[in-house]
Amino acid sequence: MKKILFLFVAISFITVSCTNNSKTNNAQEETTYKVDSTDATNDFYDNEVTHNLVGKDVEVLGEVANPGKVYFSKLPLRSVIIKEAELKDNNEIAFVGAYRYDGYSIYDILNERILQKANQEEFPPIVDLYVEISNDKGESVLLSWGELYYPANRYKIILATKVMHIVPSKSKDLWPLPTETKLIVGTDLITERNISNPTKIIVKSLDGKFKIQKNLKPLFSKDLKIYEQNNLIETLTQLPKNVKQETYSTVFYGRGRGIHSTSDFIGCELKNILKNNFKITKKNIQNGMFTVVGKDGYRAAYTFSEIMNRNDQAEVLLIDKNNYENAGRFSLFPSADFFSDRAIKALSEIHFKTIKH
Template sequence: MFKKIISIVFLIAVGCFFTVQAWADAQSVISITGEVKQPLYMNMEDLKKFDSACVRLNEVSKDKSFHGVFYFHGPSLQALLDLAGVRKEASAFSKLVDLAIVVRNKKGEQVVLSWGEVFYRNPGDIIVGIEATPIMPKKLGDPAFAQEIAPNMVDQLKRNVGLPTLVVANDFYTDRCIEEITNIEVVDLHLPIQGKKGESIFSPKVTVISGKGKSSELKKISSYPQTALFAKQVGEGKGFHGFNKYKGVSLSVLLEKAGIKPDLNSVIIASAPDGYRSLVSYGELFLSRAGAEIMLADTVDNQPLKKTGKFMLVLPNDLSADRTVKSVDKIEVITLKKEPRVYIISIGCSETKLITLEALSCLSKADAFVCSDELKNSLAGYIGDKPVLFNPIHSLEQIIHKPNPNLTQEEKEKLLKEQRAKEVQKVIAALNEGKTVAYLEYGDPGVFGSGRFLKDYISEDQIEIVPGISAFNVSNALLKRDPTCNGSLVITAPRGLKSNEPLVKAIADQGETLVIFMGLKELPTLVPFLQKYYAGTTPISLVYNAGYTEKEKIVRSTLQEVLKANEKESEKWLGLIYVGPCLN
């Protein structure tokens, strides 16, 4: 079923078909999510169907450690994002120049690129490498040079490269070239726009705001080391409109003087009073030699800037000038560092055909999982070899109670609490290590969800619930009735129902629909209880295995006949009970 989902997504979105076949890493999937028209989920075989670029990468990180020299082959990141269709869902600023692109790998590492450095540079500069070939020194086997070739260099050249790899060829230092990437997310920071389009944009000063909220003001930049450069002004709208000489201070120097510390997860937003803004990534500014030419200028063609404001952001190596910001009044450093959290993710009530795109996106961001064995297998492409902390099925109330029939209810509840407390410590330990945990939940996590106990141990700020399709939603579709025909509908479980008889009486008197979760096993005791308030001819429907295409079934009956009808069914757990006149 999972293979079918992926195929349908591609067929509808782009008119092409990518099969999802197993490869060395349990059908590992790379996803493209976030601000895109059509999220994509691809494995290595899918990536091979794109046109491939070849890039040589001399891997040396900023700490001067050597990691090998390789030829990488693979599709450009620009091509993949074009296929997904980068767009803004709802934004006061419609241009894409303030978008960030966050790339994550299976180790939980992430790096950030700007939209501009991907789309306003040549496509081959940034690729997703799916093949890596080491470039061995020609004199490696020559005994005369044996003493001059470091063993560590040879080890790095012979190492297994984790594919797919993000290859940022235009970076001098290769810290952003992370291996075994799993997720590419296009991020809109949704920053508020302070000014109004069309109003005077002249600003006499620039406010520099660090990631910690500290700020400083600049009214002149003459005291900073000055640099001059030429820039071609070619815009997306007006085309070529100038070749100018700019003078000012390198943005990297400006930020270093302001005490901004290096962070691969940081972005820099430069904005003008009218709301126009552009995003620059830390990596393109500090890891690339071209980053030194990104400038805050105060003169053009040897004249002070006037009409365009006192300061201008100039990016001379962009192939389009649309990231140029006139009359810069604010430069803000924002970190996109991933805060560890628990995603309680609905994967639907049954087969993976009911999983949402948001759920798939969050799966891609997780470093560890809590899930059943069934889900571990069906979502193997997303989970891969990431750790599964425990199986939550083992902590369900009925599973705990089954081998302990002689315990009192109080003793059973104590045993359940001890079991869950022990397991949740694994989640807390993962959070303390900076990992994001995905707790995979069937149905609606907010209605009788198995993960409800997490809030007793983990701060609400660290928990994010991802909604999904419940058995209730699927059952309503299968029934083809309006369960709210008399104005209301009540969802409950046997325990809550039996402890609140006045509620049951009120529901019956008003002819409202009663929906009972987890009630099939208790149907023999529920029916006589309900008959105290409902007539024997009251319609009742049992929906079995909602969402399981081959097994889902509806039994329509009445209160006085339903037990006989249910005896013929083998399923005694996965089902919903509907009671009320709206079922006619």
């Protein structure tokens, strides 16, 4: 009788525990994705139903010591709100829709992958790394390491597994919803890098060869040469007089040395220097890569899109005067970056090419 009573109590306890766990899980899910259909909160981005997106397994490959499948259950869920637009055949911009996407940031996906740079002996810094993301349809896009790990505003690039309409309160427009998982680049104006159902994330380093001259003095470049597919197309000895100059106030802070200065940066938006030679096209947005190189051989990767196709007005400045260290001309200031590591000094070359494998 005691055994039967004990068994009954044990079963009752397990049943209650399972019920409580179930309620907790349901409560968490409702809290995360609860639809605020009456505008009870001040959040504009919780008013509609969230829809699941279907996708395939994703793997990390390339210049990492621990490649392999991505396990999303171990990663935090991130959200990005975005107005999507695409290029038509006549190069006009067409609005697609406004959405909240939930998913897993490429930042988190790659965070514990151990880098194994192909050019480690020649150039150890990580600022020349980039990522190629592709799907089974033959589409691929590029992201610079700087876009992923250097921005002051992190987690803007995600692999989305859920989507929600952002519906205008008056027009009630319901834009088409995707059905497959999707790469979302939250800083792009024209969102051609938002490809569906990504399956591969490949870490790579730039393959250009440039002479390293450490502690070069004076650190100064008399001109700036611009190349396309290894062909010299323009040489600048000063900033064009017809290009407007901008002043950016900043706290200039390095990952190694810390605070550099609080001086203003005055220069031209780099995109306004480059736009005559490099047009906004789907191919360039998806696969365009700039290699920016200093006189001393220091270089960094910038995608076409992060220079030419931003939606946040956090532009890259080109400066033709010496900086606070009495060095630099020409120099770059990437205003979206938290750290100064990609602010190339004595900039002497900019190389552009499209990369698609």
